[in-house]
Amino acid sequence: MQIFLFIIVPIIFLLIIISVVMYLLQDRIIFHPEKLPKDYRFEFINDFEEINLTTDDGNVLNGLLIKAENSIGLVIFYHNHSGNIEHWSRFALFMNKLDHDVLLMDYRGFGKSTGKFNEKTFLNDSLLWYSYALDHYNEELISLYGRGIGATFATYVASLNKPKKLCLESPVYSINYVAKVHYPYLPTRIISKYKFETYKYIVDVPCKIYIFHGKQNKFINYNSSVKLSELSKDNTELFLIPDANHYNLINSTYYLSKIAEICKK
DSSP: HHHHHHHHHHHHHHHHEEEEEEEHHHHHHHHOOOOEEEEEEOOOEEEEEEEEOOTTTTTTEEEEEEEOOOOOEEEEEESSEEEEETTTHHHHHHHHHTTTTEEOOTTTSSSSOSSSSOOHHHHHHHHHHHHHHHHTSOOGEEOOOOTTHHHHHHHHHHHEEEEEEEEESSSOOOOOHHHHOOHHHHHHHOOOOEEEEEEETTTTTEEEEEEEEEESSSSOTHHHHHHHHHTGGGGGGEEEEETTTOOOOOOOOOHHHHHHHHTTT
């Protein structure tokens, strides 16, 4: 019995310490923003407009509307946990070639946007950008695209509105589901400050849903997308790409052809 306690007690103590450290550092673990100075000037070949929205609590959200020459609609792009809108402008330029304007935005603490990381305000901010889009486009011309945790925001917005379509790339089922894969030995549900429960919102999405996920994705396992698709079978198409991971989906000819096909619908 003493030997058992001698082994188990230190292990439990170590797991408690790790859990506390993970709780305190999870903002740094989850979010990898690249900040930009307020006077930073964006430069693109395509026509674009820089947008600043003020939130109810006085913070400023920075975004870009990058325009196609012959636009047939708008894609609102909610990026993932890293970078900033300049980094993700490559997606906008790709969509411009498919005749869609693209609205990119930075979350609080990313790029020029101010404020602290907070899931509730992230969700509210995502609706603020949709309201901006509704002031400039007919809703039947607005599509949503979310990548990683951005898929949670895009799905949340879609569940409360009637966009033309919803595209999700490497979406999280929930932060707890992802964390359990990486840290199976920790009480992730207890120590997590964030939920990103995409599964709760997807069941209320009224439009067609398209989900893309690389089967080699080591960061967000493709089963996350499988589980989400099973919750909304009637209006969801799932595309699993065998040789793609979390970073190279844009290089897949299959993905590119499917996105081009979807944009025509």
